[in-house]
Amino acid sequence: MATRTQDASEFVPDTRELSRLRSAAATCRGCGLYRDATQTVFGDGPGNARVLMVGEQPGDYEDRAGEPFVGPAGRLLDRALAESAIDREQVYVTNAVKHFKFVRAERGKQRIHKKPSRTEIVACRPWLLAELDATRPELVVFLGATAAQALLGSSFRVTRERGNLLDLPERPAKALATVHPSSVLRAPDRQAAYADFVADLRVAATALEPAKP
Ligand code: URA
Ligand code: SF4
Numbered sequence: 001m002a003t004r005t006q007d008a009s010e011f012v013p014d015t016r017e018l019s020r021l022r023s024a025a026a027t028c029r030g031c032g033l034y035r036d037a038t039q040t041v042f043g044d045g046p047g048n049a050r051v052l053m054v055g056e057q058p059g060d061y062e063d064r065a066g067e068p069f070v071g072p073a074g075r076l077l078d079r080a081l082a083e084s085a086i087d088r089e090q091v092y093v094t095n096a097v098k099h100f101k102f103v104r105a106e107r108g109k110q111r112i113h114k115k116p117s118r119t120e121i122v123a124c125r126p127w128l129l130a131e132l133d134a135t136r137p138e139l140v141v142f143l144g145a146t147a148a149q150a151l152l153g154s155s156f157r158v159t160r161e162r163g164n165l166l167d168l169p170e171r172p173a174k175a176l177a178t179v180h181p182s183s184v185l186r187a188p189d190r191q192a193a194y195a196d197f198v199a200d201l202r203v204a205a206t207a208l209e210p211a212k213p
Contacts, residue, residue, distance in 0.1 A: 006030060007123040016134045018047050021127070025098060031123035033099035033116070038063045043094025043131050050090040050208055052137040053077075054128065054147040056097065056180060057116050063100035068093045073181040077143075080181070080194070084201035086208075092135050096150040097124045121150050132171060139207045140168050144180030152177070163200040165207055174207035176200065 008030030013020055022042040028034060041058035044067050061071030069077055074093075081088050097120055102111040116124075128150060132140070142148035145158045152169070158177050168175040178200035179193070187193035 005119075005123075007126060009126040012126045012130050018043075018131070018134050021130050021134060025127055028098070028127070030126070031099075031120045033097065033101050033120055036102070037099040039066050040098050041066055041068050041095065041100070042098060042127070043092055044068055045092030045094075045135070046090065047135060049092035049135045049137055051086060051092070051139045051141060051204075052132060052135055053091055053093045053141045053143060054150065055093070055095045055143045056146040057095050057113075058098070058100045059113055059182075060100065060102070060111055063111075068095055072185060076181040076184060076194070080198050080201055083198050084205050086201060086205050092131070092137065094128065094131050096121050096128060096147045098127055099124075116146065118154060121146060125150055132173075137173055139204060140173055140175045141201070141204050142175065142177040144178075144183065147180075148177040151175075163203050165203060174204075176204040176207070178204075 008028050011024060011028040011030055013024045015021065025040045025042045028040060034040070041062045055069060058068060059071050059073065062068055078088060081091065097116040101114045101116050101120070103114050104110070105112055142151070148156050148158055156177070158179065162178050164176065166175045179197060181197065184190065184193040184197050
């Protein structure tokens, strides 16, 4: 008998209601990351969002708060959205992986972000697909390589494709990949990195028709 790879699919209810998806995700055990994290951090935003933005995974702040993009990266994202004429109220934000993955610092209690593995990204993908089906956005923005590779394949290169408006495979939406806001915070030339990030989001904004019916 072939061994079945464990993933989130058996935990994902057959529904397009975000509230039902969210409550089911709270008890997901589709991979091992639920064990050490505080809680599932599901996506957040309106069910009729025009834009879905995908990050990598919740960070330390998000893990405690139970909401995506509430820490420094989230604040940078909010500021960049305001500057790129994407209405934050019409954005649903989520992550490729819904539990915080970390290692403990040798001394002290600090939890240090650890990149999720390909297996964990694939295991968590059913939630992301369910969020896409629930919100049916016009545009999906991938923040960083982990997010982009979750839906566009592991050979996708953000360095090569950033800022290009693409068609999202298998769904009637546009897509655009850019860097992760945390990388802007870490960049040696932060101002330049921020300007490039905003420029990418401005390209993304051109994919939005004036109004959603
Ligand atoms: N970084 C992410 O990728 N997602 C968050 O929710 C916060 C920081
Ligand atoms: Fe489930 Fe995703 Fe959390 Fe893994 S990371 S337990 S697949 S919600």
